[in-house]
Amino acid sequence: MDIRALRYFQTVAESGSYSRGSELLRISQPAVSRTIRNLEDELGRPVFKRHGHGVTLTEAGKLLLERSQLLLRQIEQTKAEIRSGHAGLSGVISFAVPPAAGHFIVPPLVERFGQAHPHVFLKIVGGFSGYIHEWLVRGQVDLACLHDPVPQRGFEATPLLNEEVFLVGRPGALGTGGAPVRTEDLARLPLILPSRPNASRRLLDKWTAERGISLSAKVEVDDTTITRALLRQGVGFSLLTRGSVEDELSRGELEIRSFAPAAYWPFALITCQNVPRTEAQQVLIGKLSETVQEVVRDLVRSGVWRGEIPEP
Structure with a gap:
């Protein structure tokens, strides 16, 4: 399966139309349509339903989007690890947080994590709890913060x-x-x-x-x-x-x-254990988790963030 075709497919799926997708990709719409048509031929099933306002995903398309998002992130991670060519931690890790909490956490987190791990690319994603949960399940983000997470098999929650x-x-x-x-x-x-x-x-x-x-x-x-x-x-x-x-x-x-x-x-740190990850990715998630917890403790103890640290 062509990686380029998966990138085209993901962009069209996320933008909701071939025209917007081609604009984001900076590639002609016929080229995008042709590539996705070849992908559908290879799969033997359509991935989009076309309508007057754009496209929506078929059941096959939903499955492909879920799997391809994880695959493309793993490819991105692998490239970063190979290109770094040095000892120590490197790669890409994503962190999702609700906007209000991000107001406090993100600035000191980016500074502290960047100083400790300068060769790791940290991607921050802001969103509401429902979206963040879905991103975790799909493997689009590695680590996230949520208010009052519902206990669920396959998820690990650390109270913050x-x-x-x-x-x-x-x-x-x-x-x-x-x-x-x-x-x-x-x-x-x-x-x-x-x-x-x-x-x-x-x-x-x-x-x-x-x-x-x-x-x-x-x-x-x-x-x-x-x-x-x-x-x-x-x-x-x-x-x-x-x-x-x-x-x-x-x-x-x-x-x-x-x-x-x-x-x-209650506000907690969440990871999804059902997403396959390399040992290097697991190490990165652990380091980021430690830094998030340190940042939150410092913010609360200094009085910047109003709240109570839960008892261990």
Whole structure:
């Protein structure tokens, strides 16, 4: 199977059309179409369903995308190891993290890991928990951070911290004095919440159910950028970590209140054990995992990141 054909296929699959795929590849659309047609002939089955707005994957295409993503990453890793030509760690490793947590973790992580392992290329991917879980299963990322990961066979979870959650709203909308918010007060507030089964919504439902509180969302939004815009307009309130609104807080556009008692969301480091990896890749994942844990501990102990380090 031609590696070039797999790259063309992956690009078209991810972009959703032959025209956008050819633009990204900087290759003519007929050439891309011809290459993928040859790939389909070799497989004996179509990999795309064509429609007026682009293409979608067939069942065969979904399987090929899942396997080819892992294969192409392994090829990339192998090239990096061979080209380095020196002793010590080298290669490519990818790390996925939710945007709010990445605000804290990524800058010191890139600096610290880069100094310790200068010949390792670190690829950072930001995304929400549902996407990150899928990337782990497919082998698109090697290591990831998730809020409240559901225990699942084949996944290894290392607790990092219990991250404090705040009630967020427009300045002045929460009243004066800065007193902590009581949990029961949430029942009377217009709330902007993510839809189920979002990890943060799942945690919120569990937390309020334990306290006998029933919440009613004024609006459900699964994009934190939109949520922050609604908060700035004074549409309602939301429950978020500090990292989610750090920029707005610094500009005085939003304010936060802690809860009484304080509320926390568990945050963990995840790897998928079902993805085949070389010994060199396993070593890289171990080194990156150690560095992530060191960075998180330092951020919490210094007070930069509000949370509690779980007991070993």
